[in-house]
Amino acid sequence: MVVSRILKYIIAIAAAVFFLSALVVTGCGNSANSAATSQQNVINFGKYEAGVYTNDFFNLKVKIPATWSVMNENDRMALMQKAGNIIAGNDKNMQSALNAQDFKNLVFLFASESPVGAPVDFNPNFSIGAENLAGSPGVKSGNDVLLDTKKLLGNSAVTAEFPTGIYQKEVGGLTFDVLDVTLTMGKKKIQEKLYATVRKRYALMFTLSYERPQDLQKLESILSDTSFS
Numbered sequence: 001m002v003v004s005r006i007l008k009y010i011i012a013i014a015a016a017v018f019f020l021s022a023l024v025v026t027g028c029g030n031s032a033n034s035a036a037t038s039q040q041n042v043i044n045f046g047k048y049e050a051g052v053y054t055n056d057f058f059n060l061k062v063k064i065p066a067t068w069s070v071m072n073e074n075d076r077m078a079l080m081q082k083a084g085n086i087i088a089g090n091d092k093n094m095q096s097a098l099n100a101q102d103f104k105n106l107v108f109l110f111a112s113e114s115p116v117g118a119p120v121d122f123n124p125n126f127s128i129g130a131e132n133l134a135g136s137p138g139v140k141s142g143n144d145v146l147l148d149t150k151k152l153l154g155n156s157a158v159t160a161e162f163p164t165g166i167y168q169k170e171v172g173g174l175t176f177d178v179l180d181v182t183l184t185m186g187k188k189k190i191q192e193k194l195y196a197t198v199r200k201r202y203a204l205m206f207t208l209s210y211e212r213p214q215d216l217q218k219l220e221s222i223l224s225d226t227s228f229s
Contacts, residue, residue, distance in 0.1 A: 043130070043202065045073070046108050053109050053128070058199055060172075062109070062128070063225035065218070069115040106131055113218065122190070124208075124215035126222050131203045142177030142196035145203045149194065150179060159184040171195065171206070172227040191216070195223075 046055030048070050053062045064070060112125035133139050139148075146166050153160040161182040169178050174197060181192040193216075195206040206226075208219040 043132075048109065053111075055108065055128075058130070058202075058204060059229045060128075060204075061227050061229070062222065064111045064126075064222065065113075068111050068113055071110045071112075071116070075116070111222075113215075122211040122215070124210040124219055126209075126219055127207045129205045129207075131205075133198065133201045133203055139198070139203065141198055142203070145196040145198075145205070146177055146179040146194060149196075153181070169195070171223050174199070174228050176206070193219075 043057045044055065046053060046057075046060070048064070051064055051066050053064060053070075054060065107127065107129045109128040110125065111127070112123045114120050114123050116123070139145060143166055150162060161184070162180065163182060164180045166177050166179050168175055170176070176195040176197045179194045179196075181194060183190045183192060189211075191210050193208040195208075197204050206223070208216065208223075210216045210219055
C-alpha cells in the first residue's frame with residue numbers, strides 16, 4: 001500500500017540523519033520553500049517563517065525551537081534519496097519505488113536539533129508528511145496506516161521492533177494513532193514515534209526520532225506547540 005511506503009520513507013529520513021552524519025548538506029537553515037497555492041482547498045507544501053511552520057490545507061501550525069535547523073526543499077530531497085538507499089538495501093524493487101518525486105510531493109518539513117552533518121552522537125529530529133488516500137478507500141484512520149506500516153517494515157533492510165501496540169494521543173486538539181518503533185542498524189538503535197491520522201482524505205503523519213529520553217522531551221514539546229484551527 002502506498003501510504004505505508006511513504007511513512008517508511010519518513011522513518012528512513014529520520015534514521016539516516018545519524019548514519020549520514022558525514023554528508024555535507026548546504027543551505028540548512030531557517031527556510032523552507034512553499035509550493036502550489038496557499039488556498040485551503042488545494043494541498044500545498046506550507047511555509048516556514050520566523051520559527052513557525054504553517055500549512056493552510058491542514059489548518060496546521062507548528063512552532064519549531066529557535067535554535068533548531070530546518071532543511072530547505074533541495075537539501076531535504078538529497079537526504080531523502082540517501083535515506084531511501086539505506087532502508088531499501090539490496091532490494092531492487094524497493095529501490096525502484098524510492099524515487100525523488102514521491103518524496104518531493106509528500107514530505108513537508110524536516111527539523112533537527114543540529115544541522116545535518118554536525119559532529120554529534122545523535123541528532124533528534126521531527127518531520128511531517130502526508131499521503132493522498134484517493135486510491136486507498138480502505139484506509140480510514142491513522143490506525144490503518146500504522147498497521148500496514150508495521151507489516152511492511154518487516155521487509156526493509158532496517159531491523160524494526162515494536163515495543164508497544166498502537167495507541168492514541170491528542171495533538172493540537174486532534175486525535176492521532178501512535179506506533180513506537182525501535183530501528184536497529186548494526187550496533188545502533190534509534191527510537192521512533194510515528195503519529196498518523198486521516199484528515200481531508202489524506203494521511204497526515206508526524207515522525208519523532210530520538211535516542212535519549214531527554215531528546216524525546218524536546219520533540220514532545222514541539223507537539224505541545226502544534227495546533228489545528
